[in-house]
């Protein structure tokens with residue numbers, strides 16, 4: 405089985421700060437990977453590198469076997485656009501466009517790309533808003549929504565271009581505790597539908613339940629990786645336990 409995401413010796417520095425130190429991992433189709441670890445360990449930078457929101461300083465990223473960057477050398481603009489279009493990203497702070505309605509947020513990218521006719525795009529945005537339980541919010545502006553609703557809109561938006569990989573950067577960290585459940589339910593449903601996902605999260609119970617594998621990042625490295633049972637259950641993983649106990 406060929407891997408969906410193949411990262412080799414990924415390296416990223418900001419000046420003299422080595423944020424990613426030769427990170428290597430693979431993600432298989434349909435796999436859900438939860439990334440945990442202390443603040444500043446490089447989780448966001450790793451995720452953002454996959455969708456070219458950060459340029460790495462060394463190493464390789466292959467998506468579906470296609471090189472986004474190989475040994476530190478980036479593919480051309482067209483190839484980068486094609487490769488990153490197969491991935492959707494959901495951010496901590498939703499990043500919705502405030503001047504567009506919910507439906508406008510979903511339809512902006514597909515309308516700009518003009519790959520589908522407008523009727524097909526509208527049918528798809530309606531379908532995805534139903535999927536995240538917000539069919540009745542199509543015509544409202546983001547400012548009218550709760551944080552949990554905004555994040556569900558952001559997830560629906562990320563699905564509009566039919567990605568086969570979804571990346572989540574702390575999707576519930578900006579939410580009041582009572583609103584995290586509705587967002588986690590949507591992510592769990594996507595996992596049941598076999599969406600390939602990498603989820604950076606501080607929700608340990610969620611990571612334990614939904615992930616096939618857990619990466620524990622520390623100081624720019626994947627310090628430990630394994631099944632949730634291995635990561636959360638083994639007394640051998642001292643560094644991980646220390647972090648989990650702090651949380």
Ligand SMILES: Nc1ncnc2c1ncn2[C@@H]1O[C@H](COP(=O)(O)OP(=O)(O)OP(=O)(O)O)[C@@H](O)[C@H]1O
Pocket residue numbers: 418421423441442443444445446447448449450
């Ligand atoms: N644009 C930047 N310029 C300089 N340093 C940066 C930049 N972006 C991130 N860093 C640094 O890189 C390190 C890793 O940051 P990153 O956001 O990837 O960590 P993280 O594990 O996601 O942390 P958190 O859980 O707090 O979001 C931090 O020390 C951060 O200060």
